[in-house]
Amino acid sequence: MPIEKGMECENDTGKQTVIKRKTRATQQSRAARVEALKAQVRAGTYQVDSTLLAQRILANESHFIDGNKD
Amino acid sequence: MTLASMIIDDTWVEFVATRRSTLRDELIVHYSPLVRFVVGRLGIPATSMLDAEDLVSFGTIGLINAVDRFDPSRGVRFEAFASARIRGAVIDQLRTLNWLPRSAVTRVKQVEAALATLEQRLGRPAKEEEAAKELGVPLERYRQMLMEAGLSLLSLDAPLSMFGQDDELLTLRDLLEDQVTVSPAEAMEKKELLATLSSAIEYLPKREQTLLSLYYVEELTMKEISKIMEVSESRVCQLHTQALARLRTTFANSDAGTSGETSSKKQKTTVAGNRRSGKATA
Numbered sequence: 001m002p003i004e005k006g007m008e009c010e011n012d013t014g015k016q017t018v019i020k021r022k023t024r025a026t027q028q029s030r031a032a033r034v035e036a037l038k039a040q041v042r043a044g045t046y047q048v049d050s051t052l053l054a055q056r057i058l059a060n061e062s063h064f065i066d067g068n069k070d
Numbered sequence: 071m072t073l074a075s076m077i078i079d080d081t082w083v084e085f086v087a088t089r090r091s092t093l094r095d096e097l098i099v100h101y102s103p104l105v106r107f108v109v110g111r112l113g114i115p116a117t118s119m120l121d122a123e124d125l126v127s128f129g130t131i132g133l134i135n136a137v138d139r140f141d142p143s144r145g146v147r148f149e150a151f152a153s154a155r156i157r158g159a160v161i162d163q164l165r166t167l168n169w170l171p172r173s174a175v176t177r178v179k180q181v182e183a184a185l186a187t188l189e190q191r192l193g194r195p196a197k198e199e200e201a202a203k204e205l206g207v208p209l210e211r212y213r214q215m216l217m218e219a220g221l222s223l224l225s226l227d228a229p230l231s232m233f234g235q236d237d238e239l240l241t242l243r244d245l246l247e248d249q250v251t252v253s254p255a256e257a258m259e260k261k262e263l264l265a266t267l268s269s270a271i272e273y274l275p276k277r278e279q280t281l282l283s284l285y286y287v288e289e290l291t292m293k294e295i296s297k298i299m300e301v302s303e304s305r306v307c308q309l310h311t312q313a314l315a316r317l318r319t320t321f322a323n324s325d326a327g328t329s330g331e332t333s334s335k336k337q338k339t340t341v342a343g344n345r346r347s348g349k350a351t352a
Contacts, residue, residue, distance in 0.1 A: 034290065034297055041299070046283075048271070048279045048282075049287070050272050051264065052287055053282055054267035054271055057267060057286055
């Protein structure tokens, strides 16, 4: 069925365009955030909240709970 | 709630009800940037055998799997659910390609032991040169060991196949106890655990504190952190592994001989017990 194949092709191209657009938009907003954080780190104004960081580490790294078993 | 998130919520509802392939495709396209983000946070350096696009392709398999398996009624955010599967798919593929050295686990233990010995002897966090000397290897080899060790560190999001089990897409997070209904005793234990880790973090060199915060709090990728700290991506990966090794050492030392030991042991037992019973409570 050549028509259906052609339609699939068109859909795939459309999807790729959407993915590229979304990825580009995400990358741009993240790049701006990275620049802002870089400025803070350079200026020495970036503050580490050790309690919040501990919470995040415990939520992500199981070896602090489970890894000392050897 | 934004219009975009309302639309995607509607898409989920319809997809769950009908399982239509066009809706499935829409969801995969919508969440595709997540793959690149998760792969970036894994900190796997590109090699001549494997480039970033290969890793994204592996991760996309995980995303598709996540879309097929996600159950919105469980109240878990799709991004969190999919991230585990994307990571799992990448790690599984790397294991299939024999890319992850199993000896890396030994490296973690060697590095941790050296850091612990030095810290006890010096009364401060050890420098890299000192750790390398303690291990009897050149600095470059020590850094290579950190890179190899970095990928073997287990994570809540890692699939249980890393523990040698068959249910490859089930993660440790899936087996943990329900965090919503915490008993007063558990809340107290969690508080102790947090306080211990928080103190250990404050004992780290400032640079490593910043790096960990950029990774875990700001949720940046290794590449983004490398831009901020003006070092290479692989250097960020090394420093990340070293910081975690230091924390594990300090954490384990301060945990022993305090009430935290009971707390930690109890949590280990809970995880192991749930794993045995196959209980999925997350």
